[in-house]
Amino acid sequence: MRATLDAFKLVPGLGRRIVEKHDLRISDMRPDNFIRVQNWLNALEDIQNVVGPAKLRDVGRNVVAAADIPLGQDTEVILMNLDGIYYQNHRGDVGHYLSTRLEDGTIEVRCETPYPRNFEWGLIEGFCRHRAADKKRYSVEYIDGPSKAAHTCTLVVRLLQI
Template structure:
């Protein structure tokens, strides 16, 4: 939550505290459902775009394989990083498919909210894109977790 105002940070910390996480420690493991509940509260109280911004920051704060030089390689790494930073049970996955020289489709089979995943994908793409590149993400799948489905698919252009 490094790039958020003190007021937003405080409200997010209250949402975590309501779920039993009173002093978040990056070295600790927490139940995934706890985070999902806190994300739901944050989206309701602060607007869903805050989840987008949180997702964008994940590559900067999570353990992440980042020895890549291209956007495509960075986006392919999302599933590896996801598996590395989650444990226990069926946690889902991210599926990458290259669709062009500067485009791909990324399907998110996980329980995280759509805005969070959009931010995550954008954050990774921007990290590896050239300075003059514009990263564009569009939801293109026939299913959406927002509607109770298991996955969302995004077209990513850079």
């Protein structure tokens, strides 16, 4: 939820109204408290409908700053362990991230979660940018999945040679 509000820095009132409309409260953002995923999904749907897919992608990019992720691991290790990290931050059966390393070193992340596609794209971009301490840069290619399927999209992460 913090990632959602951070994406609305230029119009914070709008972001706050959207999350509050879906019964999400700042006071509920505590490490010992889980919020209902459906409430956040509803807020994300509103963001896409009211503000657009680019803002939803911004929200995804911001998640990495607030998520419980292991410290000291490089980007590629994080991406390969994304499903486990996802379940550290979620309860119940909420889908999966299926990561595969290809022979050329490319990492494919197949998204099978209830989250919107542009959010997923931003999320993977956020992981690739946040871990800049490993001094590597990555490109993230988005491949749309089938309409109304469990597999929403695939994100192809490539190390850039600089």
